[in-house]
Amino acid sequence: MSRTPLFAGNWKMHKNVKETLEFLDDFLPLAKDISSEIAIFPPFTSLYAAAEKIKGSGIKLGAQNMHWEDRGAFTGEISPPMLKEIPCDYVIIGHSERRQYFAETDDTVNKKVKSAIKHGITPVICVGESLEQREKGMTLSVVLAQVEKALSGVQIGCGNDLIFAYEPIWAIGTGKVALPSDAQEVIGAIREKLCKLYGNVAQDIRILYGGSVKPDNIKDLMAQPDIDGALVGGASLDAKAFYQIATYNRG
Ligand SMILES: O=C(CO)COP(=O)(O)O
Secondary structure, X not given: OOOOOEEEEEOOOOOOHHHHXXXXXXXXXXXXXXXXXXXXXXXXXXXXXXXXXXXXXXXXXXXXXXXXXXXXXXOOOOOHHHXXXXXXXXEEEOOHHHHXXXXXXXHHHHHHHHXXXXXXXXXXXXXXXXXXXXXXXXXXXXXXXXXXXXXXXXXXXXXXXXXXXXXXXXXXXXXXXOOHHHHHHHHHHHHHHHHHHHHXXXXXXXXXXXXXXXXXXXXXXXXXXXXXXXXXXXXXXXXXXXXXXXXXXXX
16 A cells, blocks of 8 residues: 655635646745655636746646536536646545535536546545534435445546545635544545445555645644545635645654
């Protein structure tokens, strides 16, 4: 079992081209010093400029969403081949903000996951429960159902073909991070489910935690056996904070 930690910055609807390049001016010199894998997920309009700027740096690039079809009359959408051309390594699929505000369903998540893998783009599949679901004791059933539906009919060749991110909705942008032991319980259950679906190869699938990750809480999260990194929102917009998260193990 060897899972390289991944720190992924989901910038959401932040940073135009100029701001993206300014961030990278600050971050690239720091990143030389990071042994974990780093990926940034700028808005679509900043992807190409970011790709050009990070060439040769080892930093990976991802998009925050995509359509599952290669082309067609889908006004406002972006296709997998368009992301490949940038080039993007990763794509976030099923973020709770897309499920909540943009009618993303388990069915569209499943279509996008299949399409991403077919095109050689690694999907970062987001799952997570609402506060109401947690309070009703439904966390595991909700999250595991999301996992199962996302992967319906999905074949994988190896553990690097996909990544999961467990993001409890109540922890996103609220400053309320999940207790490391609670995050471990859910992420451990996700891995068990993946083992049932894919056998031993599931030990190589990376599962990230997301939701109010900051430099001062990452160490305890990373101490959990099944947490392989973080999907970071707000703190990834600041080069220094993102660097501190990615180098949490320096003490
Ligand atoms: O949604 C998130 C990452 O995808 C988490 O956002 P915050 O880190 O801002 O809570």
